[in-house]
Structure formats: C-alpha cells, structure tokens
Amino acid sequence: MTEEDSNGEDSGGRGERIAKWAARAGVASRRDIERMIEEGRVKLNGQVLQHPASFVTDGDIVQVDGKVIENAARTRLLRYHKPAGLVTTHKDPEGRPTVFEKLPPGLPRLISIGRLDLNSEGLLLLTNDGELARRLERPETGWVRRYRVRVNGFVDEKALAALAKGVTVEGERYGPIEAGLDSRKGDNAWISVSLREGRNREVRRVMAHLGLQTSRLIRVAYGPFQLGVLPKGAAEEVPMKILREQLPKVEPKHRAPKP
Incomplete structure (x- = not known):
C-alpha cells in the first residue's frame, strides 16, 4: 500500500x-x-x-x-432489465420495492450506474465497484443513453429536431438531445431519444415541455451496452473481456496467483 x-x-x-x-x-x-x-x-x-x-x-x-466490509473483490458489471414500479435505491423511506430487493439470488452487493425512476424501465447497469460506477456516470465518458418513449399528444417533428440545439425547461438548461418520431397511432406515438447527461427526469420534463405526456419510458442502451432481449427482472454479467474492450484501463481487482 x-x-x-x-x-x-x-x-x-x-x-x-x-x-x-x-x-x-x-x-x-x-x-x-x-x-x-x-x-x-x-x-x-x-x-x-x-x-x-x-x-x-x-x-x-x-x-x-x-x-x-470485505476487501475488494474482482470488478463485475451486470446488465439488468429493470421493470417499472421499482426504485433504484437500497432503502426507500416510503417502503416501496427496490431494484436490489428484486435482483436474482446469489449476487454480491451491487450499486447502480445512474438511475431509472420508479415508473421507468429498461437497461440498468450494476456493479460491485464504486470507482467504476463513478467513472461511467461522468459526462466526460461521453456515453449516449438511448430511450424509447411512448407519449400521448400531438408530436411536432420540427420541435423534436430543435432539441438537438438544447432546450431550457423551467429555468434548467439541458444539452443537445436527439429525438425522432418512430411511429404514431391515434393520439399515441413512440419517439426515440438519445442524450449524454441523463439528468433526473430529463426525458419526461422535456416531453412535457413539448406538450406530450409520457406513458412509458424504456432505456434501451447505455453507451455500448444494449438491453437487447434480456427478460424483465433478469441480470446478466458482462464478460471481463468485453468490459476491457470498452474501458481498456479496467482490470480485475484480484488476479489469480500464478502456478
């Protein structure tokens, strides 16, 4: 040391x-x-x-x-498909069910990389390494968060395109957001949204600013990691080889002794 x-x-x-x-x-x-x-x-x-x-x-x-607290174990990163109705915290003062209570058994203590609010669903990255979590959350990492958003209301495609220049909502300035209409049926529509910061309730607040009510919000990607076909409530470990490729400086915390 x-x-x-x-x-x-x-x-x-x-x-x-x-x-x-x-x-x-x-x-x-x-x-x-x-x-x-x-x-x-x-x-x-x-x-x-x-x-x-x-x-x-x-x-x-x-x-x-x-x-x-035991000494550091090897770094682990997991993809988790968060269902709606869970809060991303270890303890909730209101007694609501949490992500960590619903994880599959046999996992170590984990922390989330970023959060998804109670009613949001989709990809949540989990790790046992607080330093890795801090690194991946920082805007300097430059990783794009991608969402699919179901909204109710009239979608103005020009207003969506204008989000690429950033937008101010109730005095708070948000950076560039890429947003495009995927499909529309009656008063409901699906929109793809990509952003780099991912501040608290950012997508919902921006949609409301455009006169749209969000009825479903799904994160489908966080940087290079995809939700894919991972079932709701399931967690799948990212192989260390893949993690190294995405973050070359990440190494296992403990190496096996040489024979």
Whole structure:
C-alpha cells in the first residue's frame, strides 16, 4: 500500500484513502462514502471516523453501519432489465420495492450506474465497484443513453429536431438531445431519444415541455451496452473481456496467483 499524493493517487506508505478503498469494495460511490463518514456511520479498527482523510492498510478492519466490509473483490458489471414500479435505491423511506430487493439470488452487493425512476424501465447497469460506477456516470465518458418513449399528444417533428440545439425547461438548461418520431397511432406515438447527461427526469420534463405526456419510458442502451432481449427482472454479467474492450484501463481487482 502507498500514500496518496495531491492528485489522489497512491505514492508513499500510509495506505489507500478509505473512500477510494470502500468504493472499490462496492460499498457506494466515493461521494456517498464521504457523506457516510460525516454522518458517523464508518469505523476504522473500531473507531468512528471523523473525516475522510483516513487511510486503510492491509489488516485494517472497516465497518459501515456496524457491518465489516470485505476487501475488494474482482470488478463485475451486470446488465439488468429493470421493470417499472421499482426504485433504484437500497432503502426507500416510503417502503416501496427496490431494484436490489428484486435482483436474482446469489449476487454480491451491487450499486447502480445512474438511475431509472420508479415508473421507468429498461437497461440498468450494476456493479460491485464504486470507482467504476463513478467513472461511467461522468459526462466526460461521453456515453449516449438511448430511450424509447411512448407519449400521448400531438408530436411536432420540427420541435423534436430543435432539441438537438438544447432546450431550457423551467429555468434548467439541458444539452443537445436527439429525438425522432418512430411511429404514431391515434393520439399515441413512440419517439426515440438519445442524450449524454441523463439528468433526473430529463426525458419526461422535456416531453412535457413539448406538450406530450409520457406513458412509458424504456432505456434501451447505455453507451455500448444494449438491453437487447434480456427478460424483465433478469441480470446478466458482462464478460471481463468485453468490459476491457470498452474501458481498456479496467482490470480485475484480484488476479489469480500464478502456478
């Protein structure tokens, strides 16, 4: 283990910053872990941490909410077909069913890469690696999120095309959105939507801005990963070879010892 320098990389002998260590162990993102530390929920060797500038070395015991956190396992990425009616959180204060309660059995603790709201469905990427989640969520990754949207109302195709220049809705500015009419039947229509940021309820808010009511929202792709024919409620692991091809710097957290 090494000491972290001013750029956040290891460079000496004190170990690894606890937020980075816990993120790699799949607890949560770095930001969420730092918040947990501020809330007094994290212990290092039995002592409640007071600040995130703490380091973990081999043999240290880390607890979150009283549970001992195992060291980082190999990085895993899964495609999950989220049904409507589930919230993308580990615990919901309103008692609604969550994605993580409905996952197939036998999976490790996972966190989501981005979110889908309660009534949205489709592709949700899950990982046990908080650092990977943080990396794939960042706009700098440049990955396009693609959706199919069923709406009710009159679809103005010129207004859809104009979204490519960005749009301001209730004082909030959204970046370029590619949107096109797929089909129309009576007052209902299907629209394909592609965007790079994917802010909270962005698609629904933009459709409402155009006078359209969203009745169904399905994410069909997140960057190079596709929903495809994955059944609702099913999770399928992305092979490490594929993950490496899409993110060349991603490596397994633990390698098998050489014979």
